[in-house]
Amino acid sequence: MDIKSIPVSAWLGIIATSIFVLAAVFAPLIAPYGMSEIVGDVWEPMSSEHLLGTDNLGRDLLTRMIYGARTTLTIAALATLVSFTLGSFLGMFAAVIGGWSDQLLSRSVDLLMSIPTLIFALVVLSVLPANIVTLIFVMGILDATRVFRLSRAVAVDVNVMDFVEAAKLRGEGRIWIITREILPNALSTLVAELGLRFIFAVLFLSALSFLGLGIQPPEADWGGMVKENKDGIIFGIPAALIPAGAIAVLAISINLIADWILNRTTDLKGGRGDS
């Protein structure tokens, strides 16, 4: 692949995302203070000591942002992983098998989707023990319904192609058909969706934390930080806007990358889709 062929927008996305990821990975090395260490007054303005100021308890905001990136990105990534593995496998399974299994799976997914995700998550999370594993699985399963729909739709399309029929006539098993014949042809669509889903996971996690059901204090995460500092807005203190802005920048940059990947893979689709 030629580096020059990467468009500027994708470069912006790649750079911004790598900064976030690097910050998350090397958080303890980069962060100037301890995560929950109180180092100053409440809502201090930006200064050379506290580059982004301090938060509602007097903790360094930059430090919290860096640690927040760590939690937010990790949990969102794991939840996306769960939703993709589950959703795409079940979706393709349903498409290939068809009949009753398809009906059962599809209708259950419809049922799950008919309940507003946030409310459903609130109910489930308030009943289940509040720990990170539960959080990841609840987010992952709820998001898997969307992935299921998409992958089933794509797989149904590919499943009627002659080459899949040829494989069936050959006597190939379902695993081969799903992993070798259908999956490679559905991948570009799924990758584009992956970017979107990851961002939805970040937003979802932030919303949950904002409502007090996500990451529990004193752990830092961006949604929770918006919540902690939201009262400052009334006094003209921008502390809440910084994590909010970070969420927005991350969302945009990941989408820039996903767009580019989607373009590249449709180019390579080999005669299908274009013309």
Next chain:
Amino acid sequence: MTADAFLDIRNLKIGVSVREPGKPARDITIVESVSTTLAKGKVLGLIGESGAGKSTIGLSSLAYGRGGVEITGGEVFVNGRDILTLNRQGLNQLRGREVCYVSQSAAAGFNPAHRLIDQVIEATLEHGLATKAEAEARAVDLFKALSLPDPENIGSRYPHQVSGGQLQRVMTAMALCPQPDLIVFDEPTTALDVTTQIDVLAAIKNAIRLTGVAALYITHDLAVVAQVADEIMVLRNGKKVEHGSTQQIIEAPQEDYTKALVSVRSITHAAQDQTETPLISMQNIVAGYGKGPKVLHDVSVDIFAGQTLAVVGESGSGKSTLARVLTGLLPASSGQITFEGRTLTPVQANRPVDDLRDIQMIYQMADTAMNPRQTVATIIGRPLEFYFGVKGKERDKQVAALLEKIELPADTAKRYPAELSGGQKQRVCIARALAANPKVIICDEVTSALDPLVADGILKLLLDLQARENVAYLFITHDIATVRAIADSIAVMHLGKLARYGSKSDVLAPPFDDYTDLLLSSVPEMKIGWLEGVTAARKMEGAGN
């Protein structure tokens, strides 16, 4: 420019910008310095293989380039003005008024939500050429000229309520309604069955004669264009090969390429005698989809080892369904299949692997029959791996041997299907079927998506392979010429029944039943005046009865 030449194309150059992933965009010339003139009331046939630029040239007379295609040089004069210099408004005046277009797929050219008549007169009203009542009267006259049934009322139907051949004629009426000076016919009969094609051809020819319109007739079928065109221009790779009167092109072609086109289907194959016991015997097959009506009624055919059974029929005759029954994808509701003397399990999923291996299939569209994400090596190698457990180097060796058999270079193995031409793709599909070392290969319209010369190569290859590997073919096609070329025995199918079945010499020799007669006489022959001869003979018969 002569006085009566109202279409004058001079040094037309057309290019397209291609962008491959990871490479900068580059421009490709698809039409190079083509010039021609057309007088009022004359028909010019543009003929060539796919990629010859014939549609592109046709559309240039509407100053239109399809999907990124750009006219990069030359001039196109219509009625004495260069239409390539016209602005948007000028083009709107030209299109649908002076020049009209008839596309290949009439079904896609009509809006399914509107009545036919409203669509037929739309352009006429849009340009203010007639009042609604006048336009409708004109449309009815055209329906009559195109011998559509019930011309007064057919316009009030919706597109789905008329047949494909009728729809193509209605589309011709739509193009003729604004009384244009030129019509561009882009493969108007290619998607139709032969028996329908002959009616549409006769109707188009009649309408052209009555209205005195000039026409560009684009097709890949020389026999068809010979019936309607006054002149023929042969194109190849965007360049003019030969241009002359229809008579000269058909009877005395000058260029080698034209000669090849005229003499295509030179393959002959002496039918083999039927052996004692058939390899596969399908007895009294009845089959249908879901709870719908039966598609096959009591069909019995035999396939002999190393021989070809050609199943011929129009779309909807049930010939592909017969193949699906044999593969087991659509189990017959009654009747049975005997394979080498034992009964074959009706459902594919329950058949033993050896039976699956023995019956292989080649599809019409090689594009969709191969996974675009697999290399040729994987595509051909998988049956070897799956049926014989051949892996690694040994597999690569056998893949190379198979590629040699299908006359493709060994480095094809590393390529993806998208990097192959249409004929090469079909060859790879043949290799995939051969890899299983089958006893019978089902060929479902394997040549109908290919250009005539390429199709010829494929047929030759199939015959060679049959002689060497002693494999039987169930060859499904709608093309009688192909059947003549390769069959040992023939089954003519009509509306799910066998209309005629037997050895090639029996089936193709008179006396014919009515349907076989209709089918055989509808196949365009490469001689001038064939269309008139056939239609006149049919009228006589009709009057005689």
